[in-house]
Amino acid sequence: MVDSLDAIRQKIGDLASEDGDFYVACAETDDCPAPLTGRRFPTEAAADEAADLAREYRATLRESDPDLPHHRLAVYERSGGPLTFVSTRERTAGQRENGLPRTSRSVVVSGDGEREWLRMDNAPLVHVRQDGEPLPDDAIERQLDSKL
Structure with missing residues (x-):
């Protein structure tokens, strides 16, 4: 059974942490598309799971908007400092x-x-x-x- 968009967003929110060292972004543009915008994750495993959930979320959205941009999502570790x-x-x-x-x-x-x-x-x-x-x-x- 496919989760609702709200349920997927909630799962991603549950995986996220404010001071996480990992994030998910497009491998080509470094954009963090919805529902990943502004999200950080405490572990690489949590970020991987969030990436899978985001793919599911965007596939569900694409059913009603076939022109929704495709992103090749990848997990990255934040650098130590600015x-x-x-x-x-x-x-x-x-x-x-x-x-x-x-x-x-x-x-x-x-x-x-x-x-x-x-x-x-x-x-x-x-x-x-x-x-x-x-x-x-x-x-x-x-x-x-x-x-x-």
Whole structure:
């Protein structure tokens, strides 16, 4: 017998914990589709079970909405801490066409107290996520336009 959508959501809620180290997301986009949005799980086994329940939930929804997006759900362990993002800008010789001084910008990203693992010099850097959610396309477009 197939559980109701409410029953599946309740089962996922029962598996979740506020400080869990595991989460379930789309393997291609890192999105956490309903009913997984904002959920963390205490163990990998609990996250695996939640992924199975989410697949069942989405299959049930797809019966009434065949256009519901498909997601290849996978279990991930949260990293130990937030990323560290350091940006520096230095003045260089010359001026831009608009009269402002030319600058060089370096960005370094690192995490968990380890040495840097990404450095970009003079590359257009845009933020594509905020508060764990993707930014809308128009916000990214404005960021890219401002880099020109």
